[in-house]
Amino acid sequence: MRVLVTGGAGYIGSHMVKVLLEKGYEVVAVDSLERGFRNAVDDRAKFIEGNLLDKSFVEHIFSSDHFDGVIHFAAYIAVGESMEYPGMYFENNVAGALHIIQAMQKNSMNNFIFSSTAAVYGTPVVIPIAEDHPKKPESPYGESKLMVEKILQWFHDRNNMHFTVLRYFNASGASLDASTGERHAPETHIIPNVIKAASEQSTFRLFGTDYDTPDGTCIRDYIHVLDLCDAHILALEKLVKDGGSYTYNVGTGKGFSNKEVVEMVKKVSGVDLQVEYAQRRPGDPNQLIADATKIKTELGFEPKYSDLETIVKTAWKWHLTK
Template identity: 45%
Template sequence: MAAALTVLVTGGAGYVGSFTVRALQQAGHEVVVFDNLRQGHRSAVCVPLVVGELIDREAVATCFRRWRFDAVIHLAAYTSVRESVTDPNKYVVHNVGGTIVLLEACLRHDVPYLVFSSSSEVYGEARYLPLDEAHPTEPTNPYGATKLQVEHYLRWYDAAYGLRSISLRYFNAAGAALDGSMGEDHRPEEHLIPNAIRGALGLQAFRLTSPVVATPDGTTIRDYVHVLDLAEAHVLALEALRQGHPTDVINLGSGVGYSTRQIIELVQELTGVRFPVERGEARPGEPPIKYASYAKAERVLGWRPRYGIEEIIASAVRWHTRFPHGYPD
């Protein structure tokens, strides 16, 4: 077994981050979380937690002085496509500017590896399907643009300084711990599956925010990947870097697309509740259809998704049933 590492996880109190922390622990690594708790939850963290903003150089420097990190997994970011369209400056300042501060600290403290949480939003409108890593990158919203800009910086930082990285281009993270003990808790929540489940449980009215698009049922088609599978991929990416893999970008998806209407119907079927569907304000900046090729992830990381869409939704139902109001903080 490879030696344990001390790993900094930025955004480790958030949805994917909290699951990644546990996957790292299960692999035997020591973990520290840096998070501003604006989207994350203190009660989701089971390791040392530093509360701060990545754009705060002194807060980041203090964290790096306190621990000697062998690697960084960088998930901290603002992630709302809708908000990025109305407030792009926030996304540039925090998603790009915060990353630069983090990279400066990595260089100063000789951290050799970084795994970056990127996004399928870097692709924009699909020219062909499934989307592979060679597909042109033409983001249609500022959130995706910030993720792509960081990917560019990471390549340059490797060429100039030898900081190697793997950028993981997630498709739609979904699901919860299989026992319902951890899950998705954004405030406000913009994602389809949790909002549909909350509609089924009578916690809120469900509003359809998919724009009308040219797909068979007129709603957007997306690729959903279980958060447990995503967490595992971060551990595998870190190990690939340790084994000498060069700076790279890798898709994480299931290879299958489901329309918004199909997801609503699956939630209704699995919960047994035919909740009403109201039309809400359409989300801007949304490509009509996206689903991934994960062939490269399988080839480079030995990764493939373990959980299908019904398991994703069923686990999320357990979480929202056990914790209808999310984490207690």
């Protein structure tokens, strides 16, 4: 089976390329390299550099090759940046996806897997968050992802497009051999930032200690990037076999607090990291924890690497290679 991975030079996409290859898939990766890295893409994959906003480029990809499925990661991903530049997010995340969907339709290809996010839910009114939780995104980033979800539903209803939406919670960790890992610039995610502070022996700023949680710091559901890739494989196999339209949360159903993350980085790195406790940042909910029952029941998804120690160990090992 031949699979197109968009955003294949990014953090999650580069791991996905590798996992697909290891499972025997043929892989074509496309990326503008604006926020990705050419050397993160496994050499066994075919790589095409280009921007999905260029509609004729996208049409050319689909008119000159055949794909049994498409895994669409390419997007801008920073919530804060999206608040500052909403147009940039709607254009890249919505138009980029639409170009792919239209080119697939035009060339009679189906099976689209979409990287969505827990940010579509906004501040949770119930924990854990199930797929039918109300959707009230609080940023253009979250809204752009919800817009694509709705577009996909219309293409399913009107044109029989088969798709799976995967709403990730916090992707984290690195490959077991430390050949690929998380490289965002700027980095907004807590685990790589705590690791950076530990390796530079600098002070880590932890925002908010007065949340309504057992230790007062925010709680998040971390999913190891390899488990996330496994969820995509399961989703793709089902889509190719049965067709249809599906939406799943991808998380573990268990949360770790920011303090627990800091303590785990201290333990794994052996560095007695200095922490400065700062005021809450606006818009950070107390807890974001997935109800992951649906993906476990329907796809048989079982995370293998998503305990905090394995996540931090793999991320630390990767960091040391940089």
